[in-house]
Amino acid sequence: MTLTDSTSGTLQDAAVAPPGLPSGGRAVRRAPVDTRTAVPVLDVTIPVFNEERDLEECLRRLHGHLLDTFPHTFRITVADNASTDGTLKIAERLAREFPEVTVVHLDEKGRGNALRKVWLASPSPVLAYMDVDLSTDLAALPPLLAPLISGHSDLAIGTRLTRNSRVVRGPKREFISRGYNLMLHSLMAARFSDAQCGFKAIRADVAQQILPYTVDNSWFFDTELLVLAERCGLRVHEVPVDWVDDPDSSVDVVRTALADIRGMARLTRDLVYGRIPVPELRAALARGPLPASSRADEQTRRGSLFGQLVRFAAIGAASTLAYLLIFLFCRGFMDPQLANFLALLVTAVANTGANRRFTFGIQGGNPVRHHFEGLIVFGIGLVLTSGALALVHWTTTPDRWAEVLTVLAANLAATAVRFLLFRLWVFRERTPRTHTGGTTIAAQQPVENTEAGTQAPSTETAAS
Incomplete structure (x- = not known):
C-alpha cells in the first residue's frame, strides 16, 4: 500500500501491523477522544473503483460540509481500489x-480490503467511511460521530431500516436488504438493524483490536465487523438516515447478497471453531453488563410464563399462517409429505429465531446450538404432521382441504409440544455448577445473560 502525501505529492510506505490483545482488565467505559491532538481527530475514508464521474463532486461537497460543521480537525482519505480510469488522477x-485530502492507491479491489488497510494505518482516533455517491444525507454525520468522540459508544452506523429513516429506493433493493437483515437476526442473533448502509464510524482504539480478525475483502466486511463488535460486547450506536438510492450504482445487488450469505456461513464456522478469540476480545474490550439488581424487574417480566405464552402465541399464529401458505403453494406441484416437510422446515427456522429473540429475550449466547436444538424440535413436529397425513391417507381418500385441516390440527399439537420444549430445554436458563468440598452447588448467575448477550464462563472444577 502506498500513501500519496497531500502536500508534497510524494509516495510514502505505510506499515500495517495487527496489534496483540492488551493484557489489562475489562474496560467498563471509554475515555473521551482528545480533540486537541496534533493528528486529525477524524479520518473519513472514501473507497472508490472507477468513480471518475462522481469523485470530484463528492470530495468538494464533503470537504465543504466538514469545514462548515465539524468543529475539529479532519482528513479525507480516498482509497483507490485499482481503478483503471481517471479516478486516481482526479x-x-x-x-x-x-x-x-489524502490519496491511498491499492493494487487490489474490495471495500473491506481498503477500509481495513487504511483504518489500521490511520493515526486519527475516530475513523469513518461513506460511499462515493453520498446517498446518505450528510446531516447525519454529526450524530454519527458524537457518541464516539464522547466515549459513549464504540461503533456507529447509519440505518435505513428504522421507522425514523427516510429512504428512496426500488422494491428489489428494499426486499433484499430487509430479507438479509432478517436472516442476520434469526441465524446470527444480530441486533443491529442495517448491516450494509455505507455510512459508518468506529473508534480507532477499538478498530486496532478487532480489525485484524476480519478477513472479508469485499461487501461482507461491514457485516463481519458488526457481528464481531456485538459478540465482543461493544456498544453500537445507530443513526436513522435520509438515503436516496443511486440508480446508476455499479453494485450487483443479487450477486452481493449471495456473497453475503456465503460470508455468514464462513463467519459462523469461524465463531464456532474458535478462529476468532471472542472470549479474549470480550475480556479486553467489553463494557460489561449493568448490575443484575438494576435489571431484576425486567428479567422477571421477560421470564414470566404468561408473557412468554402471549409472545409465543403471536409468533405461532404468524408461523402457522406462513406454514399453510407454503404448504398450499408446494402442494400444487409436489407430494403432500414433501410439501409438509418444506413448509415445516422453513417456518421452524424462522420460528426458532423469533422465539429466541422475542419470547425468551435471548440476544447473545450460542444461536447455532439453539437452532440445532430447534431442528430437533422440528423433527418432533414433522413426525406428528407426517403421521397425521399418513393416517388420513390410509383411512380415506381426502381432498385438498381435508389435508389442510389434518396438518393444521397436527401442527397445533406440535406447537404445544414446541413451547414446552423451548421453555424447558432449548431456551431454559442454564446455570453452571461448582464443587465446594465435594458438594455440588448451583451458581447464582445464569450462563446466558439474555439482555447483555454475554455468556458467563463455566466455573466447574474437580472436587478435591
Missing part, C-alpha cells in the same frame, strides 16, 4: 488543492 489533483 483524486491526486484534489489532494494538491485541499490539504485535508
